[in-house]
Amino acid sequence: MDVIEQTEKKFSFNVTRCRYAEMYKELGVQEYGALLSCGRDAALIAGFNPQIRFTRAQTIMTGAPLEKEGRSSNNLVLFHREFH
Secondary structure: OEEEEEOOOEEEEEEOOOHHHHHHHHHOOHHHHHHHOHHHHHHHHHHHOOOEEEEEOOOOOOOOOEOHHHOEOEEEEEEEOOOO
16 A cells, blocks of 8 residues: 555555455456455445545556556545544
8 A cells, every 4th residue: 555645634545456356366256356345345434434535546456557566556545524
């Protein structure tokens, strides 16, 4: 994981490796990975804390392009709307 920005209200990072994607590929069922793993992320975050806003441009599971040195351009952003 490469941290892009970390403040009191925002945590933004690029995921550089996904072990779930690796597992689905090893099992030969990568077409199910996005549905079974990536698809639940937003609901998981909302259930954990509805004050967190979750956005993701793309995933390694669905073929996000990899940059040099195995880095992914898979940008995942989590940040709080408000702190109480």
